[in-house]
Amino acid sequence: MVEFEKGLRQVAELMAISARTAPKAKGEDFIDLKILSGKQLKVLSKAMLDHARKANDPMWKRDGTCIMRSGAVLLVGIRDPVNKKRKASRSTVKGDVFAENERARRFIDLGIALGSAAKTASILNVDNRIMWRAGEMARRIGLLKSYVVIGIPLSASGKNIFFDR
Numbered sequence: 824m825v826e827f828e829k830g831l832r833q834v835a836e837l838m839a840i841s842a843r844t845a846p847k848a849k850g851e852d853f854i855d856l857k858i859l860s861g862k863q864l865k866v867l868s869k870a871m872l873d874h875a876r877k878a879n880d881p882m883w884k885r886d887g888t889c890i891m892r893s894g895a896v897l898l899v900g901i902r903d904p905v906n907k908k909r910k911a912s913r914s915t916v917k918g919d920v921f922a923e924n925e926r927a928r929r930f931i932d933l934g935i936a937l938g939s940a941a942k943t944a945s946i947l948n949v950d951n952r953i954m955w956r957a958g959e960m961a962r963r964i965g966l967l968k969s970y971v972v973i974g975i976p977l978s979a980s981g982k983n984i985f986f987d988r
Contacts (some may be wrong), residue, residue, distance in 0.1 A: 827979040831894035832860050834949045834977060838897050841943040842936035848928035854936050855900040855969045863966065864896060867974075871960045886956040892984045893976035898961050899936050900969025901929045933971065940975055950978040952985045 825831070835858045842856055859867060871887030874880070890896060904925045937953055944951040957974025961967050978984045 825892075825894035825978075828860065828894045831949065831977045831979060832858065834944060834947050835860075835895040835897045837947070838940035838943045838975065841939040842897070842899050845932070845936040845939040847932050847935075851904070853902045853904055853929050854932060855898075855902060855967055855972075857898040857900075857961075857967045859896040859898065859961070859966065860894065864890060864893060866964070867896065867957065867961055867966060870964050871956065874960065883956055883960075886954055887960075889952070889954070889985055890957050890974070890976055893978050895977045896957060896961075897940055897975045897977070898958060898967045898972055899933065899940060899975065900958070900962070900967045900972035901933045903970035904929055929970070933973065937973055937975070944975070944977060948979075950980070950983045950985055951975050 839856045839858060842854060843852075845854075847854075868887050868891035871883055871890060875883035875887055905922045941951055941953060952975070954974045954976060957976060958967075958972035961974060962969060962972040976985070
């Protein structure tokens with residue numbers, strides 16, 4: 824059992840509030856949030872470590888090990904605004920200015936939400952990192968069905984588990 828697991832889950836909930844209430848480029852909320860702990864963390868870390876072995880990729884192994892040692896992970900994702908806002912008759916091919924602008928705004932929203940969440944963890948003195956690989960694997964295995972997902976693992980131990988990664 825991870826030390827302070829309940830407390831880390833509470834911090835993740837406060838981080839989720841920070842991410843949800845973060846400013847949005849057009850005031851439209853396309854942010855998806857999910858907190859992982861316990862068995863779900865094991866599922867995510869196992870998937871990351873399995874991928875690391877198959878791809879022979881030490882970065883996936885490094886991050887999968889960090890997830891395994893974490894007490895909670897906040898997943899922050901964005902839904903693709905183009906599919907919901909546009910009619911099927913309008914093109915979404917590369918070079919479509921509408922689609923590119925809408926997605927750019929959503930990525931800005933994602934960055935602001937991530938910064939707000941990480942700031943909350945920092946204020947509460949909880950070790951964290953922003954991890955693309957954790958979010959990408961969570962998306963691939965269906966833990967959060969979003970256009971793009973980023974994971975923020977949390978830890979509270981005597982030594983920062985993310986420091987030497």
